Amino acid sequence: MSHAGNELSSQPACWTRAATLAAHHGAALPEPGERVAVVGCGTSFFMAQAVAALREGAGLGETDAFAASEFPPARRYDRVVALTRSGTTTEVLDLLAGLRGRTRTTAVTADPDTPVREAVDDLVVLDFADEESVVQTRFATTALTLLRAHLGLHTDQAVADARTALAEPLPAGLVECTQFTFLGRGWTAGLAQEAALKMREASLSWTEAYPAMEYRHGPISVSTGTTATWMFGRAPEGLAEEVRATGALWIEGALDPLAELVRVQRLALAVAAARGLDPDRPRHLRRSVILDAR
DSSP, rough: HHHHHHHHHHHHHHHHHHHHHHHTTTGGSSTTTEEEEEEESSSHHHHHHHHHHHHHTTTTTEEEEEEEEGTTTOOOOOOEEEESSSOOHHHHHHHHHHHHTTTTTEEEEEEESTTTHHHHHHHOOGGGOOOOOSSSSSHHHHHHHHHHTTTOOOOOHHHHHHHHHSSSSTTTTTTTOOOOEEEEEEHHHHHHHHHHHHHHHHHHHHOOOOOEEGTTTTTTGOOTTTTTESSSSOOOOTTTHHHHHHTOOOOOOOOOOHHHHHHHHHHHHHHHTTTTTTTTTTOOOSSSSOOOOO
């Protein structure tokens, strides 16, 4: 089995451990009422989008999400939370350096022995969720679970659903599709973006992601009999019927949305295997983007 396969299979245990650790790290994480920005790159940016929507939706404070390279320097926040598996990504470190002394910062990372340790005020280490594969699976979902638990939004059902996602067969005909679209609403819009990224990285698939209500506004026009459209969470009324009318395969997410992401991770590896690709060595990618000084 690939590193990615082993790592995604360990997610239920990682989530359980992260949920337990949330109370221990409470002082390092945003307090109710703080104005917060959550930042990251790639997968971590999409997890940041999910966290921001969850926190603000729960009434715990205004929360924004940014790709680290797109953080607006004129904005003022009580705290900035950086999600960074490697702790070495240039854009994240540059942003944290610019915030030092004026904004409290927290990093959630898998490796404490990296430059991010010296760049932040508070550090949360999830080393048990670190990965050998370039393609992120368990670190991203474990970090999100930690933050869901901190917000009081994690349940044991999410872990149970993750086990179901690992055990049940994928829907018939899904691996054979040639185009994959992922849809979400609220916090699951970030998960939809991450699902599309996983399929691109691991299997070189043609993928897209949209807020569910936006799918009717143009993107549905490319749906055909070889398209799979996967909904994270409850679908808008009538959308499933409209997608099926195009001939596309409609996948209604019945599990906790984070567990649905585990199903997509499995799909990405299955499509990679069908195409003779190594998901641990995605084309043109490396574990961390470290830019030369200019």
